Amino acid sequence: MNKEMIQKQTFPVTGMTCAACASSVETILTHTDGVQSAAVNFATNTVQVEYDQSTNPDLLNEALTAIGYGLIINSKDINESIENEQDKKYQDVKKRTIWSAILTLPIFIIGMFFMDWEPGKWISLTLSIPVLFFFGKSFYINAWKQTKHGKANMDTLVALSTGIAFLFSLFNTFFPEFWTSKGLVPHVYYEAATVIITFISFGKMLEEKAKSNTSSALKKLIGLQPKTLTLITDHGEKSIPIKEVQVGDKILVKPGEKVPVDGKVSSGSTFIDEGMISGEPIPVEKTIGNPVFAGTINQKGSFQFIAEKVGESTLLSQIIQRVQEAQGSKAPVQKLVDKIASIFVPTVLGIAILTFIIWMAFGGESAFTHALLTSIAVLVIACPCALGLATPTAIMVGMGKGAENNILIRDAESLELGHRVNTVILDKTGTITEGKPSIKSIEWLNGNSDESSILLALESQSEHPLATAVVSFLQENQSKSISLESFESVTGQGVKAQYQGKSYFVGNLRLLENFKLSLSTEWNSKAKKWEQEAQTVVYFGNEEGLIAMIGIQDQIKASSKAAIKQLHEMGIEVHMLTGDNPHTADSVAKEVGIKQFKAEVLPSDKSEYVKILQSQGKIVAMVGDGINDSEALAQADVSIAMGHGSDIAMDVAKITLITSDLQKVPQAFNLSKLTVNGIKQNLFWAFIYNLIGIPIAAGILYPINGFLLDPMIAGSAMAMSSVSVVANSLRLKGRKI
Structure with a gap:
């Protein structure tokens, strides 16, 4: 196929919540007619699609809408769209979490402390419906998506356990006589279902908050590039949007402005802060023919340059693109609880079904009652509250511990x-x-610093970036500046001035040589030694000879x-x-x-x-x-x-x-080790109750001593596992890192 007929376009994707969603979006688009390839970047919620003329963005969007996702196709600024979508998603999760917590609190109080209060179950039912099926609907939707792909994760376990707990409670609320006629108490478990939804929603909110920071980083990188620039034309200066600049255009950059695009200096000279490229704190001198880069900051001089790279070809644009690629190339790590859930969900379901079948076959007169109670007890005791808390509680305490230690x-x-x-x-x-140049060494030729005030006056007027380090040092040592009779900046060498009839200078070796001065063997070896120690050597003197030698260094x-x-x-x-x-x-x-x-x-x-x-x-x-x-x-x-x-x-x-x-x-690494150990211990506590409780809930003790685990006791055991998890996480607070 003709390559010119293939279009490559990036779209923001809506509706993705996990790695499985990203995989689904990629698969659907890849198998859509006319699509050559599709690559999802889960970190930025975008997809890059290559497609031919037989399809278009609207058809791609239709293909995804059919399975619950979507594309933003009418956006001029893709980065702004991504940021808006991520912020919208975070705000939505935040709102759902807060409302879930508000409605869950009274349900929890009633379930824990007023369980025998008759109106309590009706209040709990009323409050739990919006928590589960409005604020918590994403868990059921995601669980269904996972099921369609033959997978199970934490959402599956949450949807299954909360759904069963709610339905069982609903039955007991409307038909309590079914159990009372058999001498059993019709307990309800609305608090168990809503607490799980609230806790897991809180974990999702933290994830979305961290994820939204990705776009803010890219936004700040993009913000390094000015939106307008000053174009030099045959008719004078003209301000134009940066999008209109062309290769070969002549551009003026004034002091303090950012360089808009990549190019080469055509006239003028200046110092440019290129820290964004080199990381070095000392600005670089630029004269005719030297390259300049988009996003770097012009210091004190004006200059003109010819644009050589514009748009996406500039060095800054390439940095932005590579940051996006790097953030997206790391596939999201499948959470340990999701891996456990993928095995745990079918196992628990299997045990519950097997329990029901065995009781129906061998339960005698009360077969159905015992079969229903035991299978529900298995599902309730396997409720993932502790499992859901295992990781987020340890991480929250770990983050708090980190903050205490800066x-x-x-x-x-x-x-x-x-x-x-x-x-x-x-x-x-x-x-x-330190990232700040400062005076490491200073040697006065005659052993005293009587002329330090002249040095301070020279450096106070100098435009050179290193001059600030000298000025700061001299001012700290109580040197006082004097008035110079004249002042001149010597490009690429330093500065000179007249004072009381003498010519003084401060600069590099070339300026020293211009005054027809040379270093003695002793001073020459000292200068070389300083340079080997990563010091920049600056010379101060007058027409009669060298007065001082200064070593400037970025201190370790x-x-x-x-x-x-x-x-x-x-x-x-x-x-x-x-x-x-x-x-x-x-x-x-x-x-x-x-x-x-x-x-x-x-x-x-x-x-x-x-x-x-x-x-x-x-x-x-x-x-x-x-x-x-x-x-x-x-x-x-x-x-x-x-x-x-x-x-x-x-x-x-x-x-x-x-x-x-x-x-x-x-x-930080020690804190990570302690936190991960805490997560592992939490998972142990989350499962030890299940390992002991599930067989008992299934009725393994019934043939021995006639004991059957009441679902309410199963719910208490589940709550105890959650208490154990939280208590273990809090132990990290007292640990030393």
Whole structure:
């Protein structure tokens, strides 16, 4: 088929709630006439479809509508549509959870403390109908979808147990004489059904909240690109929307503005903050012929450049696209409870049916009564309240414990996976180091700093980014600025000025040489030593000679070395990635005890590095703080952002360290281990009651001592398992991480 006849389009999908839904959408679309391929991105609730002229978006939407899903096809801004859809979904789940909780509270109070109050069961019936069949309808819908595909998950177990508990209670409410005539008490279980719906809804709400953060990260990345730009035409300057810019256009960028698209400088010079690409805190000097990139920030000078890449081909657009792909490429982990439920549901159903059959065959005169009671008791005692609480209660306590220790966890999956991490990648700038240039060394040639006020005056007027570090240092040391007689900026070298008839300067080695000055052997070796220690050397002097030499460095955090040592002791490999030069990278790596590192890496290089380690079977955690880390953070199994970093890094990452103390990373892994152990213990408590209770509920003791488990006692046993789970989760609060 002619490739020009094939269209590729991305649509937001409505109605998806789980991995099985994503699989269903993909399958239906793939088998629709005219569709060549369909790929669902569950993280962003979108599907990319390739289709020919024999079909169209309306027909694709019809195919999905038939099975309960849909496409948003009339949207100009797909990212806005995705965000709106996710926010709408979260608000819907939140509203249903809150109303479920409000209506469940009186049902719970009546069921637990006023169970013999006759009007209580009618009040409970009235309140439970909206909880189950309006606010909780999604569980029944999803369970039906799962059943149609021959699968069972937590929704199946919730729908089955709550539905049976409600129907049994409904029968007992309207026909109590059926049981009273047999000498039995007609108990109702409305509280059991509604409590389950409320608790599981709360867990779904937390999931949707975490998921909605995906779009906010992408929105902030997209927001880095300005909406308009200044075009240079034959008739002067003209402001146009960024969508109208063409390759070859000449664009003006003023101080403080963001570069709108990729290109090359055609006139002017400036310093540009390229931290989003390199992660480095020092802006880069740009002169004619140098490349500039969309989203980077112009500092103090105006310049013009020729557009070379626009739209989706810019580096920023590629970063956005790769973040989306990385977030979607990780298939949602099938929850442990879903795996258990897929076995547990048919097993319990089988036991209940077998119990009914055996009692009908061998029950004697009361065969039907005993068969009905025992089979219902089996289903009630197997009710998944404890199973539903096992994971969310442990995770909620774990998240709370993390927050107390300045570790904010927004994603349950990361908390569950953290203890399995065996490889950690650390960004250098802002993660291992402070991310702020400061004075590391300063040497005065004559041993005193009498002329520091002249140095302060020079650097106060300098546009160079490193000047701020010198000014801050001198002001802290009580130096006072003076008035200079003249001032001149020397492009690419530094600054110079006149004071009391002498020419003073501060800048690099080239400026020193322009004053026909040279370094002595001693000072030359000292400068080289500083450079090997990853210091940027700045020279201060006048026409007569050198006055001082200053070493500026991004300081290593006090906690970095101890944190890296702790990670090594935990058996975790530590790697370092940086956009900085190899000399600086080597120096920092040696100082903190890292053997594996890579320098001069771009954002895409970082995410590729993560993929390579993952392909070797490693569970990778990425720790970063910048926009340039966002791709790698999205790709990693566990993503951790430093608290002082960019909003985008914190949005993409699932764990944020408020204090930016690297020692919180091993603490986060320890917290994960304790939480996962708590989940496993909870699952034990959730099932131990079933292992003991189901055979008793089925009537295994009846031939021995005539004991039959009343469904009400079965309900109490179920409640006890829930209490055990909650109590065990709360134990984590007292643990040290």
